[in-house]
Amino acid sequence: MKDVARVAGVSLGTVSNVLNQPDLVSPATRRRVVDAIAQLGFVRNESARQLRAGRSRTIGLVVLDVSNPFFTDVARGAETAAAENGSIIMLCNSGQKVEREARYLDLLEEQRVQGVLITPVGSDNARLDLLVARGTPVVLVDRGTEHPNWCSVAVDDVLGGLAAVSHLIERGHRRIAFVGGPMGLRQVSDRHVGAVKAMTDGGRDPGELMLFETTWLTLSSGRQAGERIVGLSEAERPTGVFCANDLLALGVLQALAGHGLRVPHDVAIVGYDDIDYAAAAAVPLSSVRQPRELIGRTATELLLDEMREGSSHQHRRVTFKPELAIRASSDMRRRRSSSARTARAARPAV
Amino acid sequence: MKDVARVAGVSLGTVSNVLNQPDLVSPATRRRVVDAIAQLGFVRNESARQLRAGRSRTIGLVVLDVSNPFFTDVARGAETAAAENGSIIMLCNSGQKVEREARYLDLLEEQRVQGVLITPVGSDNARLDLLVARGTPVVLVDRGTEHPNWCSVAVDDVLGGLAAVSHLIERGHRRIAFVGGPMGLRQVSDRHVGAVKAMTDGGRDPGELMLFETTWLTLSSGRQAGERIVGLSEAERPTGVFCANDLLALGVLQALAGHGLRVPHDVAIVGYDDIDYAAAAAVPLSSVRQPRELIGRTATELLLDEMREGSSHQHRRVTFKPELAIRASSDMRRRRSSSARTARAARPAV
DNA sequence: CCAAGGGATTGACACGTTTCAAACATTGAG
DNA sequence: CTCAATGTTTGAAACGTGTCAATCCCTTGG
Numbered sequence: 001m002k003d004v005a006r007v008a009g010v011s012l013g014t015v016s017n018v019l020n021q022p023d024l025v026s027p028a029t030r031r032r033v034v035d036a037i038a039q040l041g042f043v044r045n046e047s048a049r050q051l052r053a054g055r056s057r058t059i060g061l062v063v064l065d066v067s068n069p070f071f072t073d074v075a076r077g078a079e080t081a082a083a084e085n086g087s088i089i090m091l092c093n094s095g096q097k098v099e100r101e102a103r104y105l106d107l108l109e110e111q112r113v114q115g116v117l118i119t120p121v122g123s124d125n126a127r128l129d130l131l132v133a134r135g136t137p138v139v140l141v142d143r144g145t146e147h148p149n150w151c152s153v154a155v156d157d158v159l160g161g162l163a164a165v166s167h168l169i170e171r172g173h174r175r176i177a178f179v180g181g182p183m184g185l186r187q188v189s190d191r192h193v194g195a196v197k198a199m200t201d202g203g204r205d206p207g208e209l210m211l212f213e214t215t216w217l218t219l220s221s222g223r224q225a226g227e228r229i230v231g232l233s234e235a236e237r238p239t240g241v242f243c244a245n246d247l248l249a250l251g252v253l254q255a256l257a258g259h260g261l262r263v264p265h266d267v268a269i270v271g272y273d274d275i276d277y278a279a280a281a282a283v284p285l286s287s288v289r290q291p292r293e294l295i296g297r298t299a300t301e302l303l304l305d306e307m308r309e310g311s312s313h314q315h316r317r318v319t320f321k322p323e324l325a326i327r328a329s330s331d332m333r334r335r336r337s338s339s340a341r342t343a344r345a346a347r348p349a350v
Numbered sequence: 351m352k353d354v355a356r357v358a359g360v361s362l363g364t365v366s367n368v369l370n371q372p373d374l375v376s377p378a379t380r381r382r383v384v385d386a387i388a389q390l391g392f393v394r395n396e397s398a399r400q401l402r403a404g405r406s407r408t409i410g411l412v413v414l415d416v417s418n419p420f421f422t423d424v425a426r427g428a429e430t431a432a433a434e435n436g437s438i439i440m441l442c443n444s445g446q447k448v449e450r451e452a453r454y455l456d457l458l459e460e461q462r463v464q465g466v467l468i469t470p471v472g473s474d475n476a477r478l479d480l481l482v483a484r485g486t487p488v489v490l491v492d493r494g495t496e497h498p499n500w501c502s503v504a505v506d507d508v509l510g511g512l513a514a515v516s517h518l519i520e521r522g523h524r525r526i527a528f529v530g531g532p533m534g535l536r537q538v539s540d541r542h543v544g545a546v547k548a549m550t551d552g553g554r555d556p557g558e559l560m561l562f563e564t565t566w567l568t569l570s571s572g573r574q575a576g577e578r579i580v581g582l583s584e585a586e587r588p589t590g591v592f593c594a595n596d597l598l599a600l601g602v603l604q605a606l607a608g609h610g611l612r613v614p615h616d617v618a619i620v621g622y623d624d625i626d627y628a629a630a631a632a633v634p635l636s637s638v639r640q641p642r643e644l645i646g647r648t649a650t651e652l653l654l655d656e657m658r659e660g661s662s663h664q665h666r667r668v669t670f671k672p673e674l675a676i677r678a679s680s681d682m683r684r685r686r687s688s689s690a691r692t693a694r695a696a697r698p699a700v
Numbered sequence: 701c702c703a704a705g706g707g708a709t710t711g712a713c714a715c716g717t718t719t720c721a722a723a724c725a726t727t728g729a730g
Numbered sequence: 731c732t733c734a735a736t737g738t739t740t741g742a743a744a745c746g747t748g749t750c751a752a753t754c755c756c757t758t759g760g
Binding site for chain 4: 001002012013016017019020044045047048049050051052053
């Protein structure tokens with residue numbers, strides 16, 4: 001900037017004004033400065049701006065798994081909303097590891113980000129509380145909270161789990177399994193709670209709900225769970241499987257197909273998230289749909305509101321309702337010989 | 351830091367030493383400083399560090415589409431390599447838009463990133479040349495280059511296209527189509543060139559290769575292309591389709607299935623990238639496999655090398671060979687009634 | 701012709717670090 | 731007791747901006 005000022009024959013302050021408040025500068029000088037900038041190929045130094053401003057123009061988004069299309073869709077929504085505000089999203093992948101999550105939070109705090117949007121790995125709030133206490137707003141993504149110190153955007157996962165398993169029960173399935181994990185993840189445990197509730201509501205013994213716990217929410221974890229299901233005798237084997245997310249469901253589907261089990265005839269499957277690949281799967285996958293981009297967008301907007309409103313901000317909790325999309329993977333009435341329909345019926349949950 | 355210094359009863363310089371060169375500080379004072387830091391909850395200001403250092407510890411990665419699992423895998427590889435070096439990856443999504451790409455490059459340059467890893471949208475090098483001229487190293491990802499000013503990591507896309515279409519020809523297909531676009535993307539045009547070459551090598555008229563150009567490399571673009579294919583009469587319809595990437599291939603597959611066409615019986619499909627969902631598709635998808643994480647890792651390492659070596663750096667071009675993974679979607683000999691095999695044969699290309 | 705007013709420009713300071721020469725303290729040798 | 735050597739600690743000077751009170755210059759009304 002000093003060079004620009006010299007070349008344009010003006011003071012440093014004027015250059016700054018041209019960049020930040022052009023209206024204050026006369027057209028003639030403005031022109032000279034702009035030319036000098038072009039001539040020298042001057043590029044603003046964002047670090048210095050941040051240092052001066054005290055805050056960066058970056059928002060941190062910490063997700064569980066960038067390879068999961070659910071999260072990239074959330075990220076896209078967040079990115080759009082941030083761009084409208086001149087902010088940018090810094091995408092961080094915790095990979096479901098507490099240490100990596102902590103490392104990224106450190107990094108983000110050191111960068112003095114405007115705020116953090118996060119789907120936390122654990123349920124330990126201490127680190128996040130610290131962040132908030134030091135002045136970095138936090139918005140919980142894809143998880144509700146009763147915590148007074150932050151906003152949250154979530155989908156009612158209990159309702160989603162309920163809808164999925166109610167659907168399986170309604171279709172006549174008796175041996176039903178839940179595939180998902182780790183249970184430490186709130187999304188997983190909530191969906192499980194919903195599944196259990198559906199059993200109760202359907203007049204079943206909730207203890208009957210079989211549980212296949214997985215370590216990750218990935219395709220390969222799903223394949224492993226699928227192998228375990230395949231390994232069971234026909235009498236033990238569940239006929240309806242609800243998976244905590246679509247990646248697991250796709251993995252299970254792959255494993256079953258690999259062993260010659262037919263979906264939905266031998267085993268029906270319902271996933272969660274309704275990622276684009278769900279409808280494109282070997283057997284189009286029934287799934288509980290979440291408004292993925294909207295979640296990201298809303299979380300970002302809550303954060304921006306919080307920043308603007310300052311101390312007068314009232315933390316808000318936004319909860320969306322999930323929708324069950326019924327496709328071929330579960331769309332067959334048990335104990336009937338009706339052929340699987342492939343209708344893409346999407347209907348409101350519950 | 352000033353506060354820490356005061357509380358610990360030392361000077362500012364000492365606090366800095368504790369943080370950066372602890373060995374220089376006596377254990378006793380070091381202890382006092384560390385305690386003060388903990389007590390005050392002091393967090394380094396990365397902006398100030400960067401300002402002082404002149405460079406950030408961030409590496410920019412600009413990809414065409416974060417929703418494409420190919421790129422998230424590349425990102426994972428890059429992230430791992432960066433972490434080993436104490437750097438972090440900032441993931442930017444150009445969404446195949448030139449303006450967004452330009453905007454992100456501006457942003458990255460303003461942040462004084464260590465370097466930029468990029469899969470460019472266009473073939474206009476001017477903006478990147480500027481970056482390099484001003485001192486920000488650039489590594490091209492997933493695209494080769496003859497340009498002297500930067501390193502590149504690529505996969506031989508001509509070879510990949512060649513392998514895919516040769517495979518279709520060898521399986522007895524006569525009407526073959528290429529689905530992909532925009533042709534402005536080097537990856538797409540190279541794969542197309544390979545496809546044309548395969549026609550020639552197979553003794554066909556390259557003019558016979560049908561072309562379905564798409565706007566994007568996405569599932570929905572694939573579905574649209576699929577609809578166009580379905581719309582053709584049986585006599586015109588290609589029996590073998592090579593798609594420029596797996597998302598397109600999955601889209602085509604979905605459209606065909608939706609209209610009752612059987613894959614591979616009526617139409618065989620080969621994709622590109624071999625993303626995880628390829629093997630999990632409705633019909634497991636034949637695909638040209640690229641070492642996705644390795645691409646990201648290698649690109650990052652090239653960049654770090656370039657930074658370390660400074661002006662003595664020799665730009666390098668790394669090229670990987672793709673491998674064709676043959677699965678059910680193309681694994682049937684034309685004009686024979688043999689049933690589709692589901693073998694997961696992966697064999698070296700060509 | 702003067703004073704007041706207003707737009708345009710300036711200059712100095714602050715932001716939070718790192719760095720490095722200089723000052724200081726301690727020790728051991730002569 | 732002095733000096734040199736070694737090990738610690740200090741203080742001040744950058745780094746590149748944004749801000750804001752102060753100054754300058756020009757116009758306008760009296």
